[in-house]
Amino acid sequence: MFEVFKKELLELIRDKKTLFFVLALPMLVFPVIMALVGFLGSQATLKAEQKVHTYYIVNEQHGQAYAERVFYHKSFKKYAGEETFSSVEELKQAVRSGIIDVGIFLQSDPQKELSKGKQANWQVVFNDAQSINFIYDRLRSLANEVSENLREQTLIELGIEKEKQQAILQPILISKVDTADKRENLGEKLGAFIPYLLIPLVLMGASYPAIDLGAGEKERGTLETLLLTPVTRTQLVLGKFLTVLLSSLACATVTVLSMAVWVSVAISFVKLDTVKSAFSSVTGTDFLLIFALLVPIAAIFSSLVLAISIYARTFKEAQNYMAPLSMGVFLPIVVSLMPNMELTAKTALIPVTNVALAIKEIIKGTVDYGLLTMIVIASALLATVLLAFCVRWFSKEEVLFR
């Protein structure tokens, strides 16, 4: 078995594709992609922020103060054309045809409406389909300023001093005192994201070498000669399984280390004290616990993908079988993200979901070690069953010589 493992490992290390998928991809490509997405995203946001929008106000007389604020805002430029518009429909048409970027319809004077005890209804006409759009927020913010001034003025006229206005408008001020510390709070959010990244990578780290070691052997014509050596099928499968398992864990470890390095680099550039203080309480033991949880899950995936690969006749056929599995692994992770989904004696028995929930608990610092042991045992048992199935699969002529 050890000879098979040594040889498979040697071949794996010499395979550029495997090295790319297991080491280079998580080490470099992911941070590069993240940096690229971040850069492009910030550029798009900056562009949207700096964009100056042409506007047109209908019934400007109903809101002189507001019209003035919009006029002096750096993001808006008054329409200087000759066309005039008088209704929401006309404004819509003008936005659609690109004459203006935004139309503002002031239906009535808020001061007059207020004297009648009514609200003024103003409308902002623009194309909200763009993903990054500050038009509405900015115009609403300006309208709020006018609205607040008007309210303040009216209340003073009614004899209510400025100092008392806040208390009258909001007699009860309620605030929360959270018993959860920063780590628990942040862990609830980030802890759900980490398994989402880690678990599929564990699968990816297992898939490629498994395809090479099973279907790849069939395709290259080396399987038959291997089967004719005086090595038991169990030893052969174990040798291959250990290689796949190692690759899977290597992929996960490299990813975690790479992410840790890149997060620390990012933190050193950006001031994120909350994140810093939250993560500073995540100890080395916690990382070891996460790794300990990944071992049985990697074993489950390794057995599964090896069995699939042994069944497949060719590399391509194996890849076709792996695709739905890759999709399928997200389902139990998504279950762990559902509201109020917690690690209990029951959920500790659901494969993959249990590990995802446990990782979240570890990051939060609220892990139950009894449940953790339960997860490791349950996952190890499942991995053993799958491995036994894999050995059986590897002994079946109808599978090997399809």
Added chain:
Amino acid sequence: MLGLLGPNGAGKTTTLRMLSTALKPDSGQIHINGQDVVARPLVGRKSIGFLSGSTGLYGRLSAKENVEYFAKLHGLKGRALKTRCDELFEVLDMGSFLNKRAEHLSTGMKQKANIARAVVHQPDVVVLDEPTTGLDIMTTQTVINFIRELKSKGTPVIFSTHHLDEVALLCDRICVIDRGVSCFDDTLENFKVKGQSQELNQAFLNLLQGVAHV
């Protein structure tokens, strides 16, 4: 030296796979040196060397590493492994490409490495499944020389082929199978007699047609 003949789909590969313990027969027995290899396949595998025209090598291992890997799987280690491998590398003239990765070897070089791999454990019986199919003349000659070498050493060889000139050149005995049934098992001379032709291809066809009539 037994030549196994038969049309495509006759069951030659299945028979050889059973002999080499890759497949388990539904019934019957296979004995090598008195050992029942169906009951004890792991023991049987130590006595069998198997090679076919489509047998591959591990591309990312060198020719030397390929041969040594199979030697180790057959239980050879240390000095014994080195001596045996060096002996094969010399006999097969593999010195110039020993450390080259198998994926970069020519077909002839690959087949030499394959031969070394198949006999590195000094098997009692060598099973060859169409060992020259798809090979060029030079590589075919390497395989033929290898089989001759085995013959001269008295190692029993069973090989299937469609090339009757190879049969004439190498075989002492011929077995013809059709649809999984043995329809001839005798010497080359009797093959010509029963096939009613001195020309082997014709004799083979006559023999099969005779079977069809039966």
